[in-house]
Amino acid sequence: MSSRRPLLPRSAPATSGISSRSIALMLERLEERSVECHSIMVVHRGHVVAEGWWAPYSAGRPHLLYSLTKSFTSIAVGLAIADGLLALDDRVVDVLPDHVPPDVSEQGSRITVHHLLSMTAGHPTDSLGEAWEMEPGDLVKGFLRLPFAATEGTRHVYDNATTFILARMVERVTGRGLPEFLDERLFEPMGIDHAEWDRVASGAAFGFHGLHLTTEAVAAFGELLLRGGAWGDRQLVPREWVELATGRHIDCLPFEDGSFEADFSCGYGYQFWMSRHGYHGHGAFGQQCVVVPSHDLVVAVTAQGDSQRVLDAMWECLLPGVGRQGGVQDDEVLAERLRRLALPLVPGSADPGRSADARLDASAEESALPDGTTVTVDPADGGWRVRFESLFDLEVCHGAWRESSPLGRPVVAAGAWQGDKFVADLHVITTPHRVRLVIDAGAGTATALWSTLPLTGPDLELHMRSPLMTRPDVA
Structure with a gap:
């Protein structure tokens, strides 16, 4: 586990101008809807106003973020572009020429950084599994070999392989591994010393998945975005890139199963989802970094649950309490509730001596x-x-x-x-x-x-x- 040096200042909800009752109501709503949360952190006006971990999860423990990792890869792309090493119209075939199949299609040869970031390459479905089966030793080559169903730039399809390729492009132009590049340019300057990465068999970071961070590190990332890439007196990420990455670039299609989820139907940016309020980075099973600039609000959540239910609880319960100052007693009640959060232990007896x-x-x-x-x-x-x-x-x-x-x-x-x-x-x-x-x-x-x-x-x-x-x- 990591050291517990705070990344963000703390403040009581009443001091920051947010109702602690609204936060408590959000916790109740999540419980009512059977969302198993592992942690939550609410940041308002730059201060942590509520934080809690459901035991056995704890503050210093990094947590797998699943596809929330994609938003960090987007920032790495932005940094490479700011350094003049990459451009939005750079083509995969030019940056990674040794991964281009000899029979690459005309459309495959046109795929650019922009198409990868916005997931508009034109494949009909997530290409990851099929591309891997086609080219077990080279996912990039498999991606380029697959047939396309739509003209590039015209249709968004959630596609994990696009982010894998972006990670490889960043590594090629910077000469650094994705984890090392982000450590140097983002995590270390922010004071985050506990980023862990899962890797493919070659040793490379997934890029689209596999980053482990503490809840506070996720919240700090959201706050960095809210501040337009500034951290303290340093501009770590160009404001222009933050605005571009977190802005809407393409409509979202309904999920393959036909389900409608409101906060995944508002459009897609550069590895960020647009929301009914603000935008969010999202990972499977409810890993969330939600940024609401209009309310100076960031919410970080780790969970084993349904992401849309988490977002619904934020909008229905938490958001109405922003700007409504509560009392000190309400703050104390909330703080005690947050201290007591725990997942249920297995009921039964110890029956000592039994094997x-x-x-x-x-x-x-x-x-x-x-x-x-x-x-x-x-x-x-x-x-x-x-x-x-x-x-x-x-x-x-x-x-x-x-x-x-x-x-x-x-x-x-x-x-x-x-x-x-x-x-x-x-x-x-x-x-x-x-x-x-x-x-x-x-x-x-x-x-x-x-x-x-x-x-x-x-x-x-x-x-x-x-x-x-x-x-x-x-x-």
Whole structure:
């Protein structure tokens, strides 16, 4: 975990001119709509007025941002453009000539930085999976080989591969890896010393996914955008780029399943979504950096939930309270509520001295471990040691959380006996995801199921390694 040097000043809601009751109402709405939040930070007039983490999540712990990573890659592109190393009309085939297939189409040869940033290359759907299957060793080449369904620049289709290519273009023109470039130009000047990146098998950062930051770092990024790229007395990102990147460039089409989500239907910028109020960077399962310039407001959220429900709660509950000053007593009530935030522990008994062993049933799609894995539970240090055959051991506590990191990334776990069953929640704590382990001692069987399937696949062992390294197969 990182050091806790504050990036932003703190202020009570009443002092900053925002109603603490509106913040409390937003928390209630999220709970009513079954959104599992992991953290929230509200910044008004440049000051943090509310912050909270649902235990076992905590302030110093970086959290996987999924596609919110794309907004940071956009800033890297803007910095390369400001340095004169890249331009919006630069073509992929010119910047990455060694990745161009010999049979590249005329349209493929016309794709520019602008088309990638606005996701208007012209593919009919997200090209990531198909491009990877076509060219397992070269995603850029696969992207350029795929057929196009619309003229470039005319139709927005959410496409992870576009951001992967942008990351490679930034690296080519700067001579630096994307993480190193952003460390030097953005994170270190802001005082962010805990950026972590998941990587593809070659060692390169995904670019479209895989950045881990603390909630305060996400909020500080939103505040940087709100200030037009200025941080203190330094202009870290050109104001012109911030305005261009966070402005609307193209209409958004409905999602493939036909669903309508209001804050994903307002248009798309350069790796930012336009919202009903302001704009936001967005990652799967509710990772959000929301910026509302009209209200001098930034909200950062990490979660395992539905993003539109998070945004609805902001607009319906929080926004009406901006400019409505509350009282000191209301602030104290909110502060106490924020201090007590926690995800529920597994109910049941400790049953000290009891052991069990079982074989894992992996028939369910959400299974986190291979079929037939031997699982053993033994009492240890007031809790249990859970052994997954020759894979790894984890520590589990009763009535509290216990952390272990057998493969590099931490897992925080709590469990209990419920009759003849041992039940434990295993939080892969730097991600939105957890595994529910259930061992039926009488039957000798066990299941280990993800609460939500990680987009990089179900293999728990993979997600416990740091950095996570895989092919670019995020759905």
